[in-house]
Amino acid sequence: MLLTHLHFDHCGGSIIREGERFVPAFKNATYWSNEYHWRWATKPNPREKASFLTENILPIEESGQLKFVKIGRRSAEENIYLRNILPNIDAFMVNGHTDAMMIPHMQYKGRTIAFMADLLPSVHHIPLAWVMAYDTRPLLSMAEKQDFLGSAADENIVLFFEHDAHNQCATVERTEKGSGLKETFPLSAL
Ligand SMILES: [Zn+2]
Numbered sequence: 001m002l003l004t005h006l007h008f009d010h011c012g013g014s015i016i017r018e019g020e021r022f023v024p025a026f027k028n029a030t031y032w033s034n035e036y037h038w039r040w041a042t043k044p045n046p047r048e049k050a051s052f053l054t055e056n057i058l059p060i061e062e063s064g065q066l067k068f069v070k071i072g073r074r075s076a077e078e079n080i081y082l083r084n085i086l087p088n089i090d091a092f093m094v095n096g097h098t099d100a101m102m103i104p105h106m107q108y109k110g111r112t113i114a115f116m117a118d119l120l121p122s123v124h125h126i127p128l129a130w131v132m133a134y135d136t137r138p139l140l141s142m143a144e145k146q147d148f149l150g151s152a153a154d155e156n157i158v159l160f161f162e163h164d165a166h167n168q169c170a171t172v173e174r175t176e177k178g179s180g181l182k183e184t185f186p187l188s189a190l
Contacts, residue, residue: 001029002086004117005101006041007051010162015059022059031060032086034093035068036076036100047136048098069102076100079144092148094119096141097132103148105157109190113158113169119144121163123170126181149179160187 003011016025024031044052060066069085076099082091091102097118104115119141124130126149131141152159153174160169169190173182 002032008053040099094144096137123167153179
């Protein structure tokens with residue numbers, strides 16, 4: 001179980017209530033986060049405090065099922081592309097939405113699929129200026145989107161959306177303004 005970040009709507013399903021206790025919903029899983037984001041989420045700033053619910057997060061650590069992917073040194077102003085954080089999974093680590101969010105890239109049927117989490121929640125967030133009000137560093141989000149969309153266009157990466165009610169996947173292409181939507185399709189079309 002790879003947790004892109006620990007906002008409640010991206011990790012709440014990790015934990016269930018068993019009587020009075022909160023326990024992992026997936027008893028045999030290893031839950032992967034990273035040390036930078038874990039620290040950020042467990043000592044939250046006032047802006048994000050309401051999005052990091054201790055009852056979603058702390059039981060993962062208490063269960064002994066939590067591990068951190070290896071990152072090494074980094075600056076919070078810099079995005080990093082991490083190779084093989086887990087077998088067959090790379091990740092683009094970004095800091096505009098929240099600190100050290102991971103956007104996993106995996107191989108599927110000969111294509112690279114990027115699980116967009118909150119870097120690009122929906123198709124409508126592809127235009128650079130459309131960043132979320134929730135982002136902690138909106139200007140950084142815009143730069144990270146620009147970086148990601150450039151390589152997504154060049155490498156024909158499939159974007160898989162977590163927050164789009166109508167579109168599961170999309171590809172993007174280079175345009176005069178940078179990058180724009182090419183086509184949308186369901187995952188089953190791959
Ligand atoms: Zn989020």
